[in-house]
Amino acid sequence: MMTLSPDPRIDAAIDSSLDRIVLRAQRLGPGFGALGEALARAARGGKRFRPALVAASFTAFDGDPATTPGLYPVAAAFELLHAAFVVHDDVIDHDVERRGVPNIAGEFRDRARLQGADASGAAVLGDAAAILAGDLLLHEALGLVAFADVDPVAREQLQALVDEAVYVSAAGELADVENAVAAEQASREDILDAAFNKTAVYSFQAPLQAGAVLAGANDEARGVLAGAGGRLGLAFQLVDDLIGAFGSAEQAGRETGGDLRESKRTPLVALARDSDSWPRVNEALAVAHTGPIAVREAQVALLESGAPVRLRGLIADTLDEVRTVSREPALPAAAGALLRDLAEGVEGRMP
Template sequence: MIPEPARIAVDTAIDDALARLADRAKGHGDSMTALTAAVSAATAGGKRLRPQLVVGSFLAVGGDLERAPGLYPVAAAFELLHSAFVIHDDVIDHDVTRRGVPNVAGRFRMRARAQGADSRGAALLGDAAAILAGDLLLHEATRMVALADTPDAQRSRLLDLLDEAVFVSAAGELADVENSVTPELAEQDEILAATFNKTAVYSFTAPLCAGAILAGAPSTWITDLERIGGSLGLAFQLVDDLIGAFGTAEQAGKDAGSDLRESKRTPLIALARDSAQWPLVTSTLAVAHTGPIAVREAQSALEASGARERLRRLIDENLADVRRRASRSTLPPRAVTLVDTLATAVEERIP
C-alpha cells in the first residue's frame, strides 16, 4: 500500500519508541525490563494497517514524503495505540495468549509462577502487567504525536484526533462489556454503535484524517475521509465478528469459533434474535463453550437463522456506501483509488 522506504521508516519509528521504553526500564529493576520486553513482543509483526493508512492517505491527497518529517512518528503512534488497545482487550477477555503465544498477561503469569506465586497471584500479576503495558503504550503514542516535527496548528489537530479516538474506543469497549453481562440482549442499534465505536474511529477515521492533515489537505477532503473511514471501520469490525464466529483459527488468531465459545453479543447474535430459530440459537450458544462439536452446532443454528447472510449484506451495504461516497466526493483520483483498495481488502477478509 505504501512505498518500501516509507514502510521501513515507520518500522524504525516504532522500534525507536520501544527502544526508548526499554532503555528507561534499565534503572527500574528486572520486572520493568521484563515488561518492556513483553511490550516489544506484543507490538512486533502484524500488518501495521493503521500506520499504512496514515502514510497512504498522506500520499493520496498529494503529500510529499521529503517534506513531512513528522509523518513517520505520527504513523507509528497509531500502531502503538492499536497495540495498547489489544493488550487491554486481552485483559478484559481474560485471554493469556494471542496467535498461539503468551501475551503480556500470559508472560507475567508464567513469571509469577516461576517465582512461586499461586494461581491467584499469577493472575493478579498478569493482569496488572498487561494493564500497565497498555498504559505505557497509550502514553508513548500521545508523546510521539505531541513531539512530532509538525506545525503547531497541525499538531493540535492531530492531538484532537488522538483524543477522540481514545475516548470513543473506550466508550465502545465499555458498552460492549456492559452488553455482555446484562441479562437482556441489547437492541441491534446499540450493539452496532458499540461495534462502531470500538474500532472504526481509531483504526480508520483517525489514521486517514491524520495523513490528510499532515499533507495540508483542505477541510472538505478531511470531512470526506472522516465519513468514509467510519463506514470502512464498521465494515472491518463486522467482518471481524464473522471471523470470530465462522473463521479459521489462523484468521481469528485464537481458537475457531472463539466468539461463540465466549458468548459474545455481537451484531451477528443481534440479527439472529429476529428469526424464528432464535430459541435454537440461544440453546446452542449456551453450550458452545464445551467444545468444537458444540461450536459447530451453534454455527449451524446461526446459519439457519439467516444471521450470517444478513450480516454479510450489512457489510456489503457499508462498503457500497464507502465507494459511493468516494466517487461523489471532491477527493483526488488517487484518494478514490485508495478507498476502493481498502474496501476490496475488507471484502477479501470475509470468511
C-alpha cells in the first residue's frame, strides 16, 4: 500500500503461526482440518502493511532487531488480528467471496452442498466455519503477544494495545451495523466515530505504538504517535469510503460502487444528507442495489451533492494534522518522516 518494504522475517513469523494452526486443526478431524487450511489460505498473501508498520515504527525509534527477538511475532500478531476481523466482517456482511474467489464462508457452503445440504444448511455451515476461523485467528494473535520474547513491562504495554484494539474495533463494527439498520439516520458525528473505531486503532494507532514500545520509546513520544496514528487511520477509512462508492473494481476488490449497492451509511452519505440534493441522493441510493445503471445514477447524484468534494477536504485536513504532528520535538526525525510518508500514501489511494 505505502512505501513500506516487505520483510521476509515478518512473513516467516506469520507463516509459522498459520502452519501451527493447520497442524493442530488436522489432528482434530477432516472437517476441522479443512477449516485450518481454508483459514491459512485466507490469511496468506496480501499487503501486510500492519505488521510492516510495527517494524517501520520500531526502526524509526532506533530499535535493534538483534536485541529484540519479539519484534517479528508481535508484528505478525497484527496481521492475524486483521485477518480475523476480515473473516468476521465477511460474515456480518453476508459475503461469500473476497476478491473474486470464495472466502471461508463460501468454501464451507460449497463443502456443505457436496455433503447434500440444502441452501439453508449450507449457509449455516459457511457462517459457522467463518466465525470459528476468525476466533482461531484472534486466539493466535493474542498468543503471539502473550508469549513474545520481550521484557515484562513491554509485554504488558503490548497486551494493553491489542486489548484496546479488539474492543474498539468491535464497538466500531457494531455501531456501523446499528447505523445501517436503524430507521433513523445516525448523526454525522456518530458515523465518523464508527468509521474511526472500525479501522484507525487496530490498523494504524496500535501497530505504530507497538513498534515504539518494542524500541523503548518514552511515554511522550508514544502519546504523540498515538494521536497521529488515529488521524491516519481515520483518513484511511474515509478514503476507503470513497473507494467503496467510486473506486474501480481493482481498487475495491469487488464490483464498483459496492457500498452504494449495499446502502451503507458512510461518512460520504452523511455529508450528502447535509446538502440540498439529499432527496435525489436518497432516492438514487434506495434503488442502487438493482444494477450497474442504478449505481451510476447514485454516483452522479452524490457527485452533484458535493459530498465527495467535502469528504476529500476532510481527508486533506486530517492528513495535514498528521503532517503538523510529525514535526513535534518529542518524535525522532525518522518517526516524523515515517508519519509524513504514511500520510502521502493514504492520500495517494484516493480514487
